[in-house]
Amino acid sequence: MNLSTARSASRAKEVGMRKVLGSHRGVLIGQFLAESLLTTFGAMLLAAMLAVVLLPYLNELSGKSLQLTARHILWLAPAVVVTGLLAGSYPAFFLSSFEPIKVLKGRLAGGFRSSWLRNGLVTFQFATAILLMIGTFVIYRQLGYIRNKQLGYNREQxxxxxxxxxxxxxxxxxxxxxxxxxxxxxxxxxxxxxxxxxxxxxxxxxxxxxxxxxxxxxxxxxxxxxxxxxxxxxxxxxxxxxxxxxxxxxxxxxxxxxxxxxxxxxxxxxxxxxxxxxxxxxxxxxxxxxxxxxxxxxxxxxxxxxxxxxxxxxxxxxxxxxxxxxxxxxxxxxxxxxxxxxxxxxxxxxxxxLYQSEMRTAQIFIGFAVLAVLIACLGVFGLITYAAEQRMREIGIQKVLGASVTSIVAMLSANFLKLALFAAVIATPLAWYLVNKWLNNFAYRMEIGWGIFAWSVLLMVLITLITVSFRAVRAALANPVKSLKAE
Incomplete structure (x- = not known):
């Protein structure tokens, strides 16, 4: 959703021209949904190939002997349809709603601050990533505590x-x-x-x-x-x-x-x-x-x-x-x-x-944490791309008036830091509850310090800044003449 919406600026004139030439909104919605379904179908094929490659690792991790068959791939068909429609619904209705006059004049409605759904999606991704990071840190700290605890006997050699x-x-x-x-x-x-x-x-x-x-x-x-x-x-x-x-x-x-x-x-x-x-x-x-x-x-x-x-x-x-x-x-x-x-x-x-289950859980958490961070970065990248496109004239005017690249990057990054910190406020109490519930399975457990939560949030903020800076610096370095030539 975020990546498709981020491309709205580059496709706005296409939508405006097609509406002027008589295309109905329903036709445009159908086109965008079809594009989303096609993308999801391609993702399914890629996922199937990755599943074949990674299945031995999954079997080793789970201790099972799972096999992938053609029937399993066919069962993904409903998932492709549902995922494609859900992922394409918002961009389809959003892009098809552009008014031709405003689009062709270069003024797009709905700036960064009004995109509550996109912000909500990114915040959810941030919160999930932070939650999984905290879980991973706690599991590995507990396993380290177990390995180093004095048991009252010497199990070595x-x-x-x-x-x-x-x-x-x-x-x-x-x-x-x-x-x-x-x-x-x-x-x-x-x-x-x-x-x-x-x-x-x-x-x-x-x-x-x-x-x-x-x-x-x-x-x-x-x-x-x-x-x-x-x-x-x-x-x-x-x-x-x-x-x-x-x-x-x-x-x-x-x-x-x-x-x-x-x-x-x-x-x-x-x-x-x-x-x-x-x-x-x-x-x-x-x-x-x-x-x-x-x-x-x-x-x-x-x-x-x-x-x-x-x-x-x-x-x-x-x-x-x-x-x-x-x-x-x-x-x-x-x-x-x-x-x-x-x-x-x-x-x-x-x-x-005795702790194979915990070790497998730790490995699974690492895998999911990496995926969650990657997906969150993609969402952030889509959102910063959209924000930068929407504010190109503002950035151009600020540069003409003497604003530095650093100040522009800070301006574009501020909103994303707010989202990351808001996600931390949501994820931290939930993570504290869940990891304590897991640790209660141990009669002897580590004490959870604030450092685990702080490091997880700081790591997510750092990843966010790196992702945002990659696009924000590019926007800040753009020639203001290009964005202001029509003014």
Whole structure:
């Protein structure tokens, strides 16, 4: 709409001449709508070609296997008609309304200040672009906050081996062999990992009779004596499990959240009961974030277990590839393990995968933000072109009277800065509400400062100034003789 209307000055005489020669307004409207439909049809063909090229990227981004068929292209036909009619309606009625006498005399009705619809469209585009910019900044800041937050354990350089259950009775021997390797700094056998969200819940009681108010459900983790040091966790009070103490098989360690839930300020002599059996509490581990930061730290109980589900080894990053190859060789050399798949992953990669949805959202927001800014710039360019055409005589008179290029550019830019700032007033509160609603999905989130909103608005203003200046400078440098020769 804006670009078509911006061309009105160059087509005004065409419309005036056709009206003088007998063309009815309906014929002119039909011509402009047909031109808009033809442009939209060409855009649809271009969009279809771009879709074919960009579909692999979309599949990678969404994790889907979408395919584009001829039927999908045919479904766009109604969209082409609706979009073409909507985009062409205002220019068609606007251009066809020109009065021949005024047009042929060089006086066009409706200056910049009266074009409320065009101004409204540009303001909407500005507001959308600012909203998407703020959303993009917030999402990336939150992802950075997640990556840098101290979780209470060290997820870096921890190699997790799946499919260790087939090792059976050889598991402990395999673990000891791996721990003797030069690139391995520690190892553990466990059924529970900090990046897992499927840990089991057990019922514990503070007394043997399961009295009302004394029974709680707590996540139960099954770990061995090496688990806490390998994961880089810290003991807050008491001690860790010891493989040299057989009694530790019935003992438990709780986290700080569980201690607060149970109102234990001192664990000395404290027990929990499950299945009627007493479980002495020997230690309290400092709180750590298990799973994603969408959830608060839950109460946890560690039970001693040489579990076969997984093995995790902290390795030297300088020898990572050689160490993994040595571990794989040791795994396959065990009796009965020939043909068993050697499957592994790193703990930090599993942690990052918990936020795939957020990462995809961030990438989508970047794409839409770029498109929104581009479209807004096109709208602004159309509007400044129209404004410059409408005010050519005014600019010419100002130049004759001594106005500088800078003052003329500032005059033409002022209205667009007002539109950008008005859009910021609309977009900023809406963005604040939406990003806060999104951040509320996280139990641990960044604090939103005013800087994100300020930088987004400043960036939009800067882009606007660059776009406006490109056309405004050209208008300011134009020879005033050309615009004033008929006066």
């Amino acid at each position: 921890v190699l997790v081996i799946n499919n260790t259950r087939p090792l059976g009775a050889q598991a402990k021997g395999f673990k000891q062999e791996v721990m003797q390797m030069s690139g391995v700094q520690g190892g553990t056998m466990t059924a529970s990992l900090p990046v897992r969200t499927d840990n089991s819940t057990n019922i514990f009681s503070k007394d043997a009779t399961n009295s009302p108010g004394q029974v709680v459900g707590i996540d139960e983790w099954f770990v061995d004596a090496d688990y806490i040091p390998v994961m880089g966790m810290k003991i807050a009070s008491g001690r860790n499990f010891s493989a040299a103490l057989p009694t530790d098989a019935q003992s438990i360690i709780i986290n700080e959240t569980a201690a607060r839930l149970l109102s234990f300020t001192d664990i000395t002599g404290k027990k929990l009961y499950t299945g009627g059996q007493p479980r002495p509490i020997i230690g309290v581990v400092k709180d750590f974030n298990a799973g994603s930061l969408h959830n608060k730290i839950a109460p946890m109980v560690f039970s001693y277990c040489d579990c076969l589900d997984n093995m995790a080894f902290r390795i030297d990053p300088r020898q990572a590839q050689a160490t993994i190859a040595s571990i794989e060789k040791a795994y396959e050399s065990r009796e009965g393990m020939t043909g068993q798949p050697f499957s592994y992953y790193f703990l930090d990669e599993a942690f990052n995968s």
